[in-house]
Amino acid sequence: MAHARSEGDEPLTLNEMVGFCSQLIGAGADTTTKQISSAMLMLCRDDELMTRVRSDFELLPRFLEESLRLESPVQGLFRVATCEVEVGGVTIPAGAHVWVVYASGNRDESVFDRPDELDVDRERLRSHLAFGHGPHSCIGAPLARAVSRIGFEVLLGRLDDIRLADDGFVPDFDPSYIMHGMRSLPLRVTTA
Ligand code: HEM
Incomplete structure (x- = not known):
C-alpha cells in the first residue's frame, strides 16, 4: 500500500x-475465523462426515x-x-439502498437441491454467494x-479426537445481521 500507484491517482x-x-x-480475519469455527461445529455434530473427511483430506475443499x-x-x-x-x-427504484442477502441466495432451491442439507457430493459446489458476486466480489477468496x-489439515492431522466439550452446546452468535459466527466453540481434543 505504501508503494501502490495507479495512473492518474494520488x-x-x-x-x-x-x-x-x-x-x-474485519474482512480478512473475522470472516475466516467464523468460517473455521462454523465448519468445525458441523464436523463435531456429524460423526460420519468427520470420519469421511479424516480418511480423505481431498474432501476438505468440498466440505x-x-x-x-x-x-x-x-x-x-x-x-x-x-x-x-x-x-x-418487486420494482426497486434507482438510488434505493438494498440489502443483498447472499446467505438467502445460498439456500435457493432453484439452484441447490435440498438446499438446507450439507452435501459434499453436490454439483456446482462453488456456485454459492458467500464471497459475493461481481466486480467487488471478495478479493481474498483464494487466500480464505x-x-x-x-487450518483443517493441520488440526485434523495433529489431533486424534476432536469433540464438543459439552454435548448440549448451544452456539452463542454475534448479534449482527451482517456477520455470522459463534463467539466461542469449546472443544475437547486428544493430541495424536
Ligand atoms: C471465509 C472468508 C471470507 C468471506 C466469507 C468473505 C466474504 C466477502 C464478501 C461477501 C465480500 C463482498 C463482496 C461483494 O460486495 O459482492 C468481500 C469483499 C472483500 N473481501 Fe472478503 N471474505 C473472506 C475472506 C477475506 C480475506 C482473507 C481477505 C483479505 C485478506 C478479504 C478481503 C476482502 C476485500 C478487500 C473485499 C472488498 C473487495 C472490493 O470491494 O472490491 N476477504 N468478502
Whole structure:
C-alpha cells in the first residue's frame, strides 16, 4: 500500500492506508475465523462426515465450500441500485439502498437441491454467494480457501479426537445481521 500507484491517482494517504488495514482485519480475519469455527461445529455434530473427511483430506475443499454456503460468515451487504430494476416481482427504484442477502441466495432451491442439507457430493459446489458476486466480489477468496483448508489439515492431522466439550452446546452468535459466527466453540481434543 505504501508503494501502490495507479495512473492518474494520488498515492494513498496515511488515513486511507489505516482505513484499509482496519477493513482487512474485519474482512480478512473475522470472516475466516467464523468460517473455521462454523465448519468445525458441523464436523463435531456429524460423526460420519468427520470420519469421511479424516480418511480423505481431498474432501476438505468440498466440505469447506458447503460450510461457506450453509453458514455464510458474511450474510449480506448493501448496494445502491444504479437504475430501476425488477427483482422477484418487486420494482426497486434507482438510488434505493438494498440489502443483498447472499446467505438467502445460498439456500435457493432453484439452484441447490435440498438446499438446507450439507452435501459434499453436490454439483456446482462453488456456485454459492458467500464471497459475493461481481466486480467487488471478495478479493481474498483464494487466500480464505487456503487458510481454512490448511487450518483443517493441520488440526485434523495433529489431533486424534476432536469433540464438543459439552454435548448440549448451544452456539452463542454475534448479534449482527451482517456477520455470522459463534463467539466461542469449546472443544475437547486428544493430541495424536
Ligand atoms: C471465509 C472468508 C471470507 C468471506 C466469507 C468473505 C466474504 C466477502 C464478501 C461477501 C465480500 C463482498 C463482496 C461483494 O460486495 O459482492 C468481500 C469483499 C472483500 N473481501 Fe472478503 N471474505 C473472506 C475472506 C477475506 C480475506 C482473507 C481477505 C483479505 C485478506 C478479504 C478481503 C476482502 C476485500 C478487500 C473485499 C472488498 C473487495 C472490493 O470491494 O472490491 N476477504 N468478502
